[in-house]
Amino acid sequence: MEKGSFIPEHERYAQRLTTLEHRREASNNSTKSTERIGHKVRGIKVYRYFTNGERVLKLILLFGSVLLLMLYVISPLSKVREVTVTGNSELSPAQVEDATQVHLGRYIWGVMATRQAISRTAHQRNPQVKQIHLRLTGAQSLQMTVTENPIVGTVEIGQRDYNILANGQLQRAKGSQSRIEYQGFNKDGAQLKKTAVQVGQLKAVVRNGISTISYRPTKTAPNRLVIFMRDGNTVYANLNTVGKKLAYYPSIAATMKKPGVVDLQVGAYSYSYDSHDK
CATH class of the missing domain: 1.20.5 (Single alpha-helices involved in coiled-coils or other helix-helix interfaces)
Structure with missing residues (x-):
């Protein structure tokens, strides 16, 4: 148990x-x-x-x-302290700044935000300003690059002298001008504008050699121009093609032994005043 x-x-x-x-x-x-x-x-x-x-x-x-x-x-750190103008030939930096109203002390952010409007306003204030390109070069510095409408001559209309710009626009002339004189366009504003636009296409070295452009139409040549050069030669041209053909003038004039006529209306040829008289 x-x-x-x-x-x-x-x-x-x-x-x-x-x-x-x-x-x-x-x-x-x-x-x-x-x-x-x-x-x-x-x-x-x-x-x-x-x-x-x-x-x-x-x-x-x-x-x-x-x-x-x-x-x-x-803050003052955002204000313009330096403005550089480039691309100008006939316009001074002061004229460009006056046209754009971009002066020292303006807020730089305001300038850059309205740069397209500034370019349009500059052209309205001064027609010689074709376009303005603005860019920042520093925290307080700007560069304004100008594209100009160069003056291609002067014309007297209604006893007043006007500068003719490369776009055909007229601008009141100030002071004495040693530029191209346009004659015979008093009643032909459209032809004057066409001629100015053509002349504006020429290089400055050719354009500066022109003394006077006279509009002398005929029944057979309604667009005829008679151009008096500063070297003593006379050029016959068509106002619709003068910008293209007159570009060859320096090479043609270089082959001429005596002053004479360069005919660019149809083709291109030259002859001296003596041979024409004969």
């Missing part, structure tokens, strides 16, 4: 040990699981901390940049 009763007691003791071990393992697993969850929670908190910090930094940089830009716009 004692031996038989001992075996069940032993089994009960073994069962208790097994139960305790299972409880211990379950407790350990629960602790490990809690530790893993804690690590995950701490990782999420760290991630959120860095991402929130990055967002705050971006906002600070954005608003800081806007603030600096606003301060620059209203």
